[in-house]
Amino acid sequence: MAVCARLCGVGQSRRCRRRQRNNQQDQGSDSDMDEEEEEQIVGQRLGDAGGSSSSGGPERGAATAGPSDAGGEYGSSGGHVNRGGFLDRRSTGPPHPQSLAELPPELLVEIFSLLPGTVLPNVALVCKKFRQILNTETIWRRRCMEEFGMKEDLRKMEAGGVSSQDLYVKRVNPRVKSGRFMKLLPDYEHMDYRDVYTHLLHPYRHILGLWQPDIGPYGGLLNVVVDGLFIIGWMYLPPHDPRVEDPMRRRPLFRIHMWESKKATVECMYGHKGPHKGDIQTVKKDEFSTKCNQTDHHRMPGGRQEEFRTWLEEEWGRTLEEIFHEHMQELILMKFIYTSQYDNCLTYRRIYLPPAMPSDLLQPGLFKGTYGSHGLEIVMLSFHGTSARATKLTGDPNVPAGQLTLDVDLSRPVVLPELEQQRNIDELSRLVLGVHEEVQREVEQQANGTPATVRRPAEGACGGAGGAEEVVAGDAACSDSCHSGNSSSNNPPEALPFVLPFGVMARNEVYPRTCRKCFYGTGLIAGHGFTSPERTPGLFVLFDEDRFGFIWLDLKSFSLYSRLTDHLPHAHAPNMERFEAMLRNMQSWTS
Known part of the structure; x- marks a missing residue:
């Protein structure tokens, strides 16, 4: 045990490093290895001392060590006590880590930030130290940015692409006669990136991308993206005929956001009365459906005639008189009647953009x-x-x-x-x-x-x-x-x-x-x-x-x-075979 105390520097204690490294070996093999290691270390020290002068100081006798070498090394400042009980000037820093758990916390944060968010829960099960480090916001912020494109600070985030009419509502406060505007957004000050990743982005990651709604012969193009702290499904509409070079028009069909901590809310955006309750169901792989739970929000006070005039202006950029003049009323009225049947429930199938090859014409x-x-x-x-x-x-x-x-x-x-x-x-x-x-x-x-x-x-x-x-x-x-x-x-x-x-x-x-x-x-x-x-x-x-x-x-x-x-x-x-199958x-x- 004296040898063990001299090697690790802490003596006989429960945290003896010598015991921890050899806790699976018997006591006989420990003593034999102690003697062999001590002789090897002492021989190395004597060889090193032959080419250098001692620094002076009180001599310290040892059973196997040279007195002058031991005294000179022990009396120097800035050294590190090695396993032979001597000061080693070349090893002034901390010992090399033998496992991942011995790395400094800042390095573990950097390493964990590079891992996919789907494997981080398994990392947290390794030990208590890893679980505590995975509570760091830096790790989950980087996952949100790299995997889902969130580039804003959670505390300063604005929901892009959503009008102020959707984000704010005027609420009358009895104590303030003039009223005030209250945000229709959750209190993000009490959220963190881990909650956003765990309860919003990761559960709905399978619906991100391009989709084609099942609206009979008319089809469509839906793009589901992460927009601020929302997941929004944008329906793409072509420009008004015949301005083919104008940019595409977009209309939100649904959105998902963190209304309460650790809970995502789905809202239908169809109609002209603002967001209302909705639901999303995953039918099977590469397919999902949306359902509106408050279809009365889709109706307008003027009935179907007002709805048709509004739809005609938004969809075609024309008035009722103009389509009669151009003899288009039959085709347009047929599309309105057909598509209005799908305002409460829609099924979407995934589509992919074609992969590019160097030999493509464009x-x-x-x-x-x-x-x-x-x-x-x-x-x-x-x-x-x-x-x-x-x-x-x-x-x-x-x-x-x-x-x-x-x-x-x-x-x-x-x-x-x-x-x-x-x-x-x-x-x-x-x-x-x-x-x-x-x-x-x-x-x-x-x-x-x-x-x-x-x-x-x-x-x-x-x-x-x-x-x-x-x-x-x-x-x-x-x-x-x-x-x-x-x-x-x-x-x-x-x-x-x-x-x-x-x-x-x-x-x-x-x-x-x-x-x-x-x-x-x-x-x-x-x-x-x-x-x-x-x-x-x-x-x-x-x-x-x-x-x-x-x-x-x-x-x-x-x-x-x-x-x-x-x-x-x-x-x-992902590849050409997958695209051709689509x-x-x-x-x-x-x-």
Whole structure:
């Protein structure tokens, strides 16, 4: 025990470090190891002392240590008593930690802040020290910021995107005749980031992202985001027809917030009477539903007529007299009657943004486009090998949401003729229909099992006919300048003049007068109720990174599409396989 006291410096006590390190070994092995370690330490000290002079001082005798060395080291200041009872100038700092629990608290806070919030409750079960450190606000604040995008201070937070009418209400105070405004927000001074993470953000993390509401053929686009201390479901509405390049409009459908400590509250935002009680239910994976518990808040004093006029102004930006003048009353009234049935309960299915690849013609994503008398609709542009596809997120009674509205073959470029010839619809039809007939022949040959014949690019493509080399069907039918991956290079293709042919109708007369490339494609048309669907040939026109168009030859109409530039977090597909499976499910929902 004397050896043990000399090694650890505390003597015979219950906290002897020597005993703690060897509590699972018997007493005989302890004594043997003590002697061996003491001889090893003493030998090392004597070797070190041979090359250095002693500092002077009272000599201290030891059974195995050199007197002069021991006295010199023991008498120096600023040293550390090592396990042999000597002062070691080289080890003046604290001993190296042997486990995670021996680290300083500030280092543990930094380490725990890097862990996902889902594993922190398990860390708290390790020991009392970890549990106490996990009460630090810094850890949970960092988790809220990195996982959910909260960038504001909890004590100074303002709920962005919510009007003051929703946040404040005038309450009459009997003692103050003039009244006062009281916030419709909880007392955040008594909350902490751990409560917000544990009872608000983490339980509802599965509903963050993009969703498509099940509203029959009309569909929609819902974006659930963390907005301040709220989780808000924003319904995206296209701009008023035909202003396709205007920003998207948003309307809140529901919100979730911490009204009381350790309790989240769901409120329905539909209607014109302010927030009221609601509920959210998770049906299954990638699907949830909302329910309103106070549907009387959706009704207006003037009855259905007032509700229709208000909806018409918000949805279409028109009055009742204007839609009768434009002969749109049938389509608009049908949509109002159909969508108003879903004001108390809605089911949403998750959708993903398409993953981007270096070979894509342009950045995939969401676009808003013109669809004649149906107004503006939202489509999702994605790339699949040598084809570009646009899928409807919002639809109409003819072609519902979820259907493939455009299918563009990027291996079949078409170069437009001179500007004067572009005005002739017959010349454009001859170019596009020539490619269409060639595609039909190749499909028939593949169906019959005969080998595909070689083909040439469309007349005028890649510098004109006759000068182009023959290309085997299925390969890229153009030179490097027409390859779909060239948009990612630093030198974009030269802009070419573009004009719509005479006789082609366009809802928006303000369209780009230059384009980069043109490709053959097909568009989906159908009768009312999605009857007799048919893919008809057309021309895909790429204007720039944020705009493209499509000329429907059979309909003699032009659709202009503009990119949706809103920031959409938690919306990107994890991989291409998951995205393609989502597209197949979308088509099955509305088929």
